[in-house]
Amino acid sequence: MIIKIYEELAEKLELKKQQAIFDKEIELCKEQLQEREAANLNIRKLKHDIENHLMCIREYAVRKEFEGAIDYIDDILNGENYLKNNSEINTGNIVVDTLLNYKKSVMEKSDIKLNLRIEIPQKLRFNDADICVILGNCLDNSIEAVCKLDDVSKREVNVDLVYRKKGLLIRISNPFSGDIKKDTNGNLVTTKADKENHGMGLCSVKNAVSKYNGAMNISTDNSMFKVQILLY
Template identity: 25%
Template structure:
């Protein structure tokens, strides 16, 4: 170990604590929060003096407890994020690593610029330790750097996080972020431990430059890691949606074949029943034949909208509704779907009606098990509207969008996504509204 030439004072504890707190606030603003707003504000307000207090407590400890002090600071940031967002422990650990590296980067950049200006002005900042850097010019400089630095971080991070749902990073991603953070912190502070390594500096200003540069690289690597995780997650969702589309299409083809077969059977049975009526006409037999004829009508009834694909879908869903005691009312002009592929029609209407049937089947009173489907034109748009009565409570995310009511929200919820995906293919949009226990899904497709 050699002595650092022109050693500069360490970053004041106050600035370090403020940077750590601001990093936590940035991620609380951009990430998905299960906690109500008042809880997030309270956690942030309590976190500022707590994090600064931890920094001064660390400064009072012996140098041998330096690593313990850093772990204590990370724990303070973890607590602020955990209580402020009410997130899972795994997600909180991932966010904390991001926040810690960001805090180290901004704090190092600020103090590097502050000491450089002081050095050029021949100001011996070391004489003011531990209050070095608390002069008014340096405070003003800190305000500017923090505003610009954390402002840029907010702009960058808000595009990387989805506020309507949690990230739920995998264990591999979390462990990778922890390792990246540890390596970044170790490499950026290596010169303070020993200058006799290939990666250390020996001059004060040089050491601060190395520290800032390594922190910047660490932050960039963590961002790249998150981007890769986002791409992987998006590919998984697209694969799931594509699999569902294929499944819906195969279901349509099978339903079409079954309905055509049932139609032929029903046609033959009608003639057989007519022949039996001519031969035998007792009252009890007539009653039995009427029941048989009614059951045949159930299978022979088919929808005629002007679109063969939509006819198959509606005929299949009418039967499903009958099994659940649901009244399905349709007013549809199938000719408006002439520019859509059979697969898209089957998926769009199949998903919309499946969701409606699932909700309506949970209604306790049979007379309220209602579903209405309308397909018509309005101005320059084709309007598809599916309405159903519901009783179960609806869950919404932070942006007011509806969330799946199923327990496994990672394995479900692709029905609406499939509808949105298809609408986007035809330059349309999807809206969902609820009013007075009526759920309305509207799809607008331009002609």
Template identity: 30%
Template sequence: MVYATRATLLFVEVMIAACLFAHGQPTRPHPWRRAAAITAAVFAAGMLTPCINVFLQIPDLSNYHPGALEYGLGYALVPMLITCSLFLLVTIPSLLACFEISPWAAIFCATAGYSLQNLASGLGETVGLLLTAAGVPGIVPGENAWLTAISCAATYVVAYLLFIGRIDSKGLEGQRNPAMLAMIVVVMFGIIGFDLILKYVVTVSLPLPIVLCLRLFHVLICVFVIIAEVELVVVRQLSSEKAATERLLAEQERQYQLSRENIEAINIKCHDLRHQIRSLAAGDKAVDKAVLENVAQEIDVYDSKVRTGNDALDTILSEKSLLCESRKITLTCVADGAALDFMAPADLYALFGNALDNAIEAVEHLDDAARRSISLIVRRRAGTVTIHVENYYDPTASAKSFKGDVPASTKGDPLNHGFGTRSMKAIVERYGGTLAFSANGTTFCVDAVIPERA
């Protein structure tokens, strides 16, 4: 019972510290129930551990005190190191069960949390040694639960106020830094192992000033590990922000080029119309009916505004229709824009803009005029809104492979290209929908299904 209680308290201390680092992350349903169930499982495992120790003839270390090395240093400390390391490893799946985070983020929270718990424990040990040296009765370093509780509470609060609370919670999103694996080894041996040696070896064999210096060194190790892990997260976040900024600049450059092409197309049309109007205004010959029909067709290009029932969708489709017309591409659109009123205009522009830009890029280099066409369909179906974009493509130049479930970029710079499809997928999933890409060798399709909202 004593061993199980101590093990459970240690696990609770580590989990609280790890949850501090996981602040701001989305939780899974009923996180408190999940945490309580995991804690109960740890307590049950602690109850079984003494029986396993007896079976394996491992000495009972539940009442192990400093200086009690009758079993030998290695035989006594190795099981304790393994046990404490298991608590670290168990914390990782426990965090995954309570928070919607990646395994790498769980490793960060677990190792940083264990380092913080060890820092608090070490400070409590130091205070206990000082109180014992001062002759305060009833103080046994490492054995006073109230002293450990006060030390953990004070250390956690100070750490949260100083730096944990200031860490951007978005820094853990998509955290995939393999360096976190090295932190498990560092925490196991550099922090846990050193702490055990200080508790059960150095404390009784060296003078108090030297012990205090070693305790200070242990505190510095804990602080260094925590800072190093936080730096890994911050550097990763800064890299992501830099990449996002560069992608934004690339997108702005692309939009600028498209706007230039639209303006050039308008200037060409206006130039042609001006010559035709001058020819009509001369009045020295009868008006050719074919010329009038040609003028009417030119004007129809700008008068035929797309009307779907959604202003944002009308805007993007009108712009892309003009772009397609200038590039001799046929854009066929059948869209119930009113079904997409629940989506933000910016999301609609990004979703349809990327889809149509990719389709235009795929068909504009095709030699067969009959295949230079794009089809867009938006309609309601069984409580959902379906979006279908279809176009021909050259299989030797585009849509050759998929990276995960999105098409791999055909451009040489993956940093500034290929993010359009990921952006489309993120937008659709944000509204609870699914987005799928498919290619069969002749046509490329984009299909989205989004739950309809009132």
């Protein structure tokens, strides 16, 4: 009787041991899967942002500011259609000038008016690659939304860049048509067919903003879509 009880206890202990090993293996598999998903997400983000990065790097090269180009590439490596030499917008900040001049040329092809208010120094204390990601993706979203407006006279994008007390305010707004869809957490839901790769834009923006413990607010009012970002 005692031997039988001992054998049953030993069997239960062995089962618990095997279950613990199995649970550990499952946990390791989950961690590996999460790491792989994170790596794939970073790759998709980089592919999404590569055009804007290449534009900025090319502008550094055109201006023969090779050290700036190297620093910019290092920023990308350490973090996670080419531009014509158009300097109509000239704030002195290469990244901002490059992006705004390029996006302005894109807007002009679709009869979109760009309204600017820029009060920034030549050199911001924020990572150039992050500024590129934030501005590039937000402007891409605005251009896409405004292009859907049938009334060409309403096609405009408003951009405010204001630097005060070591903080940068980025405010971008544009009219839109249709409905804005959000999920249960209040996040915007893409209406594009390629849902896996689209939506990477705002995700990249949020990640860049979070590096500086910044704040990002998206709102709609009277058919105006507004994005306001604060970097500290």
